[in-house]
Amino acid sequence: MANITKKVSWSSRGDDRGERTPLLNGAEEAKYNKQDIVRSRPKEIPHNEKLLSLKYESLDYDNSENQLFLEEERRMSHMPIAAGSGIPQIKCYLNGVKIPRVVRLKTLAIKVFGVICSVAGGLAVGKEGPMIHSGAVVAAGVSQGRSTSLKKDFKIFEYFRRDTEKRDFVSAGAAAGVSAAFGAPVGGVLFSLEEGASFWNQMLTWRIFFASMISTFTLNFFLSIYHGKPGQLSSPGLINFGRFDGDSVQYNLYEIPLFIIMGALGGMLGALFNVINYWLTIFRIRYVHRPCLQVMEAMLVAAVTATVSFAMIYFSNDCQPLGQDSTEEYPLQLFCADGEYNSMATAFFNTPERSVRSLFHNPPGTYNPITLGLFTLAYFFLAVWTYGLTVSAGVFIPSLLIGAAWGRLFGILLSYIASSQSIWADPGKYALIGAAAQLGGIVRMTLSLTVILVEATGNVTYGFPIMLVLMTAKIVGDYFIEGLYDIHIKLQSVPFLHWEAPPTSHWLTxxxxxxxxxxxxxxxxxxxxxxxxxxxxxxxxxxxxxxxxxxxxxxxxxxxxxxxxxxxxxxxxxxxxxxxxxxxxxxxxxxxxxxxxxxxxxxxxxxxxxxxxxxxxxxxxxxxxxxxxxxxxxxxxxxxxxxxxxxxxxxxxxxxxxxxxxxxxxxxxxxxxxxxxxxxxxxxxxxxxx
Ligand code: ATP
Ligand code: MG
Known part of the structure; x- marks a missing residue:
C-alpha cells in the first residue's frame, strides 16, 4: 500500500485568489493591474497536470440551517416563494466549483458579441455552446433579481440568493439554451441531466422541463414575428438540420454492422481530435497566455481558415449542374461553367449548420467523394485548432459537420459497392450517422445527444441507429482518452468531483x-x-x-x-x-x-x-x-x-x-x-x- 502523505504548496500570491481565472475558452482577463502581470509573467508557464488548483473555491450547496434560517422558515407562508458554454464551465459550476465570473452579465455580453463575430467570420465554430452558456447566465441573473455589474437591485427574488437555488436556475438555463438552439426541449432537459447537473432530484426535473418548454414557446413566438407570420409557432430551433422524412427514411437489419463500424470510426476520430486538442491546449497554457499573443493566434487561425477555404474552393473542380432539385439557397458558381455551381463552396462558404443541412439532404451525386475527403481533412484540423482559442466558440456544429462529411463519403463508397439500383445506401442517412458518431466521439454524450439529434431532424426512425453509434463511439473513444470537456476541466486543475470515487481507494480512510x-x-x-x-x-x-x-x-x-x-x-x-x-x-x-x-x-x-x-x-x-x-x-x-x-x-x-x-x-x-x-x-x- 502506498503511503499517501498530504502535500500542500502555498505560493506567496497572497489574496488575489480566484479572481484571475480566465474562462476555459478564454474570455476576458479582467481588471487587474496589467503592468504587474506583464512584468511578472514568465515567457513559459510551467504546467503540471498533477496539480489541483486552490484558487477554485466551492459553492455551498448545503444549506446552513442556523437559527435565523429556521425562524424564517417558520414565519414563511408557502405561497409567494413557490410562485416565485462555456459548457465545461457550466459543468464545473453545477458540480459545485465556483468558476470566477462564469455567470456574470459582462460574460454574457462578451459571449454573445463574440459568437456573432466568430460564426459570421467563418471560423470552424458553432454557436450552440455559447447559447447554452448564455441560457445559464440569463437564468442565474434573472433568479437573483439584481445585477452587480449594473449595480441595480430590484429587491425581488431575495430568497434565491444562495448557491443552492442559483444552481437549479443555472441547470434550467442550460436546458433552455439547448432547447432554443436545437429546437429540442426534451433534449435540453436530458442535456442538463447528462452533462450538467451533478445533483438531480424530482423537483429539478420538472423545473427544468418547465424552463425548456417556456424557452421553446418564446423562441417560436419571436421567430414567427421575425418570419412575418405572427402566431405560427412551428418554426424549428435556431440551428436547423432540416427534416428527414418521406420514403427514403428507412434502414435495414444488415445495415446495423455498418452503423457500428461508423460508431467505432467516430470514436477513433473523436479520440484523435481530443488528443490533438489536448496537446494544443497544453501548448496554449504554456506559451500563448499573453492577451496579445492570444489575439494574434485568433487572427492567425482566422487567416488560415480563410486561406484554406479559398484554396480548396479554387483548386476544386467539383462542379454540379444547377438542377431543379438543387436545395441550395445560394449556390456559388465561382470558377464553374454557367449553369453549374461549386460543391466545395457549398461546404465551405455557408455557415456550418447550413453545410450540415446540405450534407444531410442534398440528393445523391451532389458531392464528389474527393471533395468530401478533402473537406473532412481540412475541416478536422481547422476545428481542432479553433477549439480552445480565445474566442466564443462551440464544438457541436463543427463536429457534426466533420462527421456529416465523412459519413456522406462512407455512404457514397457503399453505394459503389452495392448494386446500382439499391436505395439503402442513401448518402444523407450516412451523413447523419457519421455526424452523430463524430460528435459522440468528441463529447461522449449518449442519451441527450440522441434526443437532440432526433428532435433537431424531426425524425424518430433513426433513433435506434443514432443510439447505437453514440454508444459505440463512447466506448471506443473512452478507451483512448476522455471526452473533450473533461480534458479541458482537468487541464484547468479544477477540483471536479466525478460520479464515483477512484476504484482502488477503499483502503483510504x-x-x-x-x-x-x-x-x-x-x-x-x-x-x-x-x-x-x-x-x-x-x-x-x-x-x-x-x-x-x-x-x-x-x-x-x-x-x-x-x-x-x-x-x-x-x-x-x-x-x-x-x-x-x-x-x-x-x-x-x-x-x-x-x-x-x-x-x-x-x-x-x-x-x-x-x-x-x-x-x-x-x-x-x-x-x-x-x-x-x-x-x-x-x-x-x-x-x-x-x-x-x-x-x-x-x-x-x-x-x-x-x-x-x-x-x-x-x-x-x-x-x-x-x-x-x-x-x-x-x-x-x-x-x-x-
Ligand atoms: P473552498 O476553497 O472549496 O471554498 P475552503 O477554502 O474552506 O473551501 P479548501 O480551499 O478546499 O477549503 O482547503 C484547502 C486545504 O485546507 C484542504 O486540504 C482543507 O482540508 C484544508 N482546510 C480547509 N479548512 C480548514 C480549516 N478550518 N482548518 C484546517 N485546514 C483546513
Ligand atoms: Mg479555498
Whole structure:
C-alpha cells in the first residue's frame, strides 16, 4: 500500500485568489493591474497536470440551517416563494466549483458579441455552446433579481440568493439554451441531466422541463414575428438540420454492422481530435497566455481558415449542374461553367449548420467523394485548432459537420459497392450517422445527444441507429482518452468531483484524507482571534468548525457544535455583532438572513473591514449564525463513503470527529478531488495556489 502523505504548496500570491481565472475558452482577463502581470509573467508557464488548483473555491450547496434560517422558515407562508458554454464551465459550476465570473452579465455580453463575430467570420465554430452558456447566465441573473455589474437591485427574488437555488436556475438555463438552439426541449432537459447537473432530484426535473418548454414557446413566438407570420409557432430551433422524412427514411437489419463500424470510426476520430486538442491546449497554457499573443493566434487561425477555404474552393473542380432539385439557397458558381455551381463552396462558404443541412439532404451525386475527403481533412484540423482559442466558440456544429462529411463519403463508397439500383445506401442517412458518431466521439454524450439529434431532424426512425453509434463511439473513444470537456476541466486543475470515487481507494480512510489540525472557533469567540484567522493569508480557509468553548488546555480538540463560513463571519464583523454591543444596546437591530443575502455572492474581503483595537477585545457569539448540525464522519470512514456524501449532498466541508465528537480533521472537495487513478494505480495530485 502506498503511503499517501498530504502535500500542500502555498505560493506567496497572497489574496488575489480566484479572481484571475480566465474562462476555459478564454474570455476576458479582467481588471487587474496589467503592468504587474506583464512584468511578472514568465515567457513559459510551467504546467503540471498533477496539480489541483486552490484558487477554485466551492459553492455551498448545503444549506446552513442556523437559527435565523429556521425562524424564517417558520414565519414563511408557502405561497409567494413557490410562485416565485462555456459548457465545461457550466459543468464545473453545477458540480459545485465556483468558476470566477462564469455567470456574470459582462460574460454574457462578451459571449454573445463574440459568437456573432466568430460564426459570421467563418471560423470552424458553432454557436450552440455559447447559447447554452448564455441560457445559464440569463437564468442565474434573472433568479437573483439584481445585477452587480449594473449595480441595480430590484429587491425581488431575495430568497434565491444562495448557491443552492442559483444552481437549479443555472441547470434550467442550460436546458433552455439547448432547447432554443436545437429546437429540442426534451433534449435540453436530458442535456442538463447528462452533462450538467451533478445533483438531480424530482423537483429539478420538472423545473427544468418547465424552463425548456417556456424557452421553446418564446423562441417560436419571436421567430414567427421575425418570419412575418405572427402566431405560427412551428418554426424549428435556431440551428436547423432540416427534416428527414418521406420514403427514403428507412434502414435495414444488415445495415446495423455498418452503423457500428461508423460508431467505432467516430470514436477513433473523436479520440484523435481530443488528443490533438489536448496537446494544443497544453501548448496554449504554456506559451500563448499573453492577451496579445492570444489575439494574434485568433487572427492567425482566422487567416488560415480563410486561406484554406479559398484554396480548396479554387483548386476544386467539383462542379454540379444547377438542377431543379438543387436545395441550395445560394449556390456559388465561382470558377464553374454557367449553369453549374461549386460543391466545395457549398461546404465551405455557408455557415456550418447550413453545410450540415446540405450534407444531410442534398440528393445523391451532389458531392464528389474527393471533395468530401478533402473537406473532412481540412475541416478536422481547422476545428481542432479553433477549439480552445480565445474566442466564443462551440464544438457541436463543427463536429457534426466533420462527421456529416465523412459519413456522406462512407455512404457514397457503399453505394459503389452495392448494386446500382439499391436505395439503402442513401448518402444523407450516412451523413447523419457519421455526424452523430463524430460528435459522440468528441463529447461522449449518449442519451441527450440522441434526443437532440432526433428532435433537431424531426425524425424518430433513426433513433435506434443514432443510439447505437453514440454508444459505440463512447466506448471506443473512452478507451483512448476522455471526452473533450473533461480534458479541458482537468487541464484547468479544477477540483471536479466525478460520479464515483477512484476504484482502488477503499483502503483510504478519512484519517488519511483529512487536514489536521483544524482551525476552529469557540462558540463565543474573541473578535481579535477571528480577524487574525481570517486575515492570515497563508491559510485561506472558508469554513471553520465551531466547538464547545474549551478551557485553555490546547492539546485537546474541542467538541463540535457547529460550522461557520468565512462569508458569514465577514457579514457578522461588518455589522459588528458583538456580545458587548448587544448588551449595551448599541446595535440597532438584530441581524437577519437578508443581511447575508444582500452580501451574496460577492462578500467583501476581510481587509476591507475595519475593526478597532477596542473592538478586538470584544466577544462574538456564533450560536445563532452557525450551522448547528454540520455533517460529520468518524475517522475510519472510507474514502468512497466520504466521496458519496460530498457528491450526493453537494457538501463543501465535512468534519471528521473522534468517538467523543471532538474535531480531529476536516475534509473539503480538494482533499477528495486529489485522488485519481493514473497509470500506476492511485495517484495523488498536489494542491497549489496557482
Ligand atoms: P473552498 O476553497 O472549496 O471554498 P475552503 O477554502 O474552506 O473551501 P479548501 O480551499 O478546499 O477549503 O482547503 C484547502 C486545504 O485546507 C484542504 O486540504 C482543507 O482540508 C484544508 N482546510 C480547509 N479548512 C480548514 C480549516 N478550518 N482548518 C484546517 N485546514 C483546513
Ligand atoms: Mg479555498
Amino acid at each position: 478519512a484519517r488519511e484524507v483529512m487536514s489536521s489540525p483544524v482551525t476552529c472557533f469557540n462558540r463565543v469567540e474573541k473578535v481579535g482571534r477571528i480577524v487574525d484567522v481570517l486575515s492570515n493569508t497563508s491559510t485561506i480557509h472558508n469554513g471553520f468548525p465551531v466547538v464547545v468553548d474549551t478551557t485553555d488546555n490546547d492539546d485537546e480538540p474541542g467538541k463540535i457544535c457547529g460550522l461557520i463560513l468565512r462569508s458569514q463571519l465577514i457579514v457578522l464583523l461588518k455589522h459588528k455583532v458583538f456580545v458587548e454591543r448587544a448588551s449595551s444596546r448599541l446595535s440597532q437591530r438584530r441581524l437577519q438572513l437578508k443581511d447575508f443575502r444582500d452580501a451574496y455572492p460577492r462578500f467583501p474581503p476581510i481587509q476591507s473591514i475595519h475593526v478597532s483595537q477596542d473592538e478586538r477585545e470584544c466577544m462574538m457569539d456564533l450560536t445563532e449564525f452557525m450551522n448547528p448540525t454540520p455533517y460529520t464522519v468518524p475517522q475510519e470512514t472510507s474514502l468512497p463513503r466520504v466521496f458519496k456524501l460530498f457528491r450526493a449532498l453537494g457538501l463543501r466541508h465535512l468534519v471528521v470527529v473522534d468517538n467523543e465528537n471532538r474535531v480531529v480533521g476536516l475534509v473539503t472537495r480538494k482533499d477528495l478531488a486529489r485522488y485519481h487513478v493514473g497509470k500506476d494505480g492511485l495517484e495523488e495530485l498536489h494542491l497549489a495556489q496557482t
